Amino acid sequence: GIAGSVRIGKRVMIGGQVGIIGHIEIADGTLIGAQTGVSKNLNGGVWWATPSVPLKEAKVQLAWVRRLGEFFERVKKLEAKLKE
Numbered sequence: 666g667i668a669g670s671v672r673i674g675k676r677v678m679i680g681g682q683v684g685i686i687g688h689i690e691i692a693d694g695t696l697i698g699a700q701t702g703v704s705k706n707l708n709g710g711v712w713w714a715t716p717s718v719p720l721k722e723a724k725v726q727l728a729w730v731r732r733l734g735e736f737f738e739r740v741k742k743l744e745a746k747l748k749e
Contacts, residue, residue, distance in 0.1 A: 684715075698723075 667679075668687030677691050680699030691697070692709045702715030711720040718726070 667673075667683075667685045670687040671685050672690040673679075674691055674693035674695065676694045678696045679685075680697055680701065682700045683697050683703065684701075685691070685697075685703040689703065690706045691703070692707060695707045695709050696711040697703060697707070697717070698711070698713035698720065700715070701713050701717050703712070703717045705717070707717065712718065712723075713720045714723040714726065
């Protein structure tokens with residue numbers, strides 16, 4: 666949903682299931698990806714995730730999250746070696 670006090674610029678694209686809090690501004694030409702949570706002014710560019718971050722940063726974060734299982738297994742193996 667979009668709070669009533671949000672100011673949305675021209676040529677802004679807002680994906681589905683986006684939440685935007687009140688009293689902020691979305692600059693002209695901004696793109697907001699689906700399911701993004703917007704809690705601050707956006708000054709153009711492409712934004713995604715919750716809280717909203719530039720798309721490039723969101724992709725890096727997602728890549729790290731996908732590797733958490735691998736990191737967990739590595740830590741378990743290191744802990745086992747330390748106990749030896």
